[in-house]
Amino acid sequence: MTSRLGVIGAGAGAAAATYVLDDALPDIEITVLEKSRGVCGRAAARRRETNGHRYVYEYGANYLQDTDDRVNQLVTGELSDGLVEVDGPIWTFDADGTVSEGRNSEKQKWTYEDGITRLAKHLFGATAAEIRRGTRIVDLRHDGDWRITDADGRTHGPFDALLLNPPAPQTADLLMDTGVQATERLGEAASAVDYRTVWTAVLGYGFEIEAPYYALVNADKEHEVGWVGREERKPGHVPGGKTVLVVQASPGWSTARYDDPPAQNVADLSRHAADIMGDPRLANPDWTDHQGWRYALPETGVRADAVRTAAQHGLYVTGDWVAGEARLHAAVRNGLETGELLANSLRGGS
DSSP: OOOEEEEEOOSHHHHHHHHHHHHHOTTOEEEEEOSSSSSSTTSOEEEEEETTEEEEEESSSOOEETTOHHHHHHHHTTTOTTEEEOOSOEEEEOTTOOEEOOOOOOOOEEEETTOTTHHHHHHHHTSOOEEEOSOOEEEEEESSSEEEEETTSOEEEEESEEEEOSOHHHHHHHHTTSSOHHHHHHHHHHHTOOEEEEEEEEEEESSOOOOSOSEEEESSSOSSEEEEEEGGGSTTSSOTTOEEEEEEEOHHHHHHHTTSOHHHHHHHHHHHHHHHHTOGGGGSOSEEEEEEEEEEEESSOOOHHHHHHHHTTTEEEOSHHHHTSOSHHHHHHHHHHHHHHHHHHHTTOO
16 A cells, blocks of 8 residues: 655755655655755755856755764765765864864764755655645644645645654644644644754855864854854865855854844854954955854754654654754754654554
8 A cells, every 4th residue: 555645844854764765665655845945954055156156055054974873874875976075174263263273073074066955865866755846834734634735725635644844943833733632742842942043144255265174163152153164175165266154153143133134244244254264355255145044953852752642643753853963964863763663654563
């Protein structure tokens, strides 16, 4: 018998779960509903051409870290096409902007030549899943089967099970009126997950800077900037002789300035980057981009008992907030594990 699965959100966790399910259940029909035009959620990359030069830059999750053996084996094996290693260590800076060498780490940092979104593209591309982009979901209902309604009033389904991948607050909104008490309790648990907000400026320059590090992170959490990354240290991302900085503001600054004029936010973050890196030229980028992430990094994980109970009614969740760790590798690992649980359930297991 063919199983029908509806997936809301095409983030890394959903992609990993879909990858597992497609392999475990050859007859499964998987429909992925994604509100944006892309995949991989906050692990996002953009491409641009400026003055005849092509750029790739990652303005959300910066890389995939060598931290989980299972994810490592998958990425360096079946998903290795286009995989590159980020070059250089991560150093630190304090509230005064003083830069220091970071702790030595043997952990590798990976991305792809054409951007970190390639991770989800590889995972989904290995499956027969149908991805419906530009589809924002507003309602879920259970009447023996699961049915989904999008913002245009279209109904999707019926589905035997659902897998939700949006950030916890957005998942909570969808679960508050499903007609199933267990999923509504999961919605209440998801609404209790706190998030850090991050506002990102991307700064492009027509010159190359000299520095021994790939990135700088604010160690004491007291600076207006939390992170400065150099995209030119990622093979294939930035033309030779150019510089692209990804400057992510601190959660406090990001929350306070989230709705301020983007041009002013970019200008302020450019000046901060120039001060931290000791290079006045960086205050005046040649081109810029920006992105606000209201739900960037979960502070805590959701209650495991609420996740388990909702799964008994055919509703599953995945992502870094389910894993309880705000890292891309954690989202992928959780997706793999959730996919296995879902496959067992759809086979008729306990």
